[in-house]
Amino acid sequence: MNRIVVGIDGSEGSRRALRWAAEEAALRSATLEVIHTYEPVQNVTSLASAAQAEALFHAAGEAARELLGSMVVEVEGVEVQRHAIESLNPAETLVERSKGAEMLVVSSRGRGSFRSLLLGSVSQQCAHHATCPVVIIRSEPDQQG
Secondary structure, eight states: OOEEEEEOOSSHHHHHHHHHHHHHHHHHTOEEEEEEEEOOOOOOTTOSOHHHHHHHHHHHHHHHHHHHHHHHTTOOSSOEEEEEEEOSOHHHHHHHHTTTOSEEEEESOOSOSOTTOSSOHHHHHHHHHOSSOEEEEOSSOOOOO
16 A cells, blocks of 8 residues: 655644645555644643543543644545554654655654754654655745745
């Protein structure tokens, strides 16, 4: 099965990566696998009940699924698989999910705090560790005329 994996985080750069990956998947008649990772809830000590903790865990996953849905709605003409994955290491998750894929597509920078960097930590780790080709889409459109 031809498969292109794209990592999204809700940033405009990841939206651009998603559009590029969808166009490429259409050209290759490939399935588009859209991955969004979210951090697990870790501090539940201040909650009054187990029910509150369960609601908090559920809310994190639901927010991730909603983000996926809101971004994937723009994709047309290809089969799409969506995955919201709880992970402390987005790059490791993307590298693992991209095994056997035709390519892995990520944005050059996402939501991280070091906006001046040319490559973000996730895209850099993916470029170094993925076993398939990695396409890194610029976060911002080329400003040259």
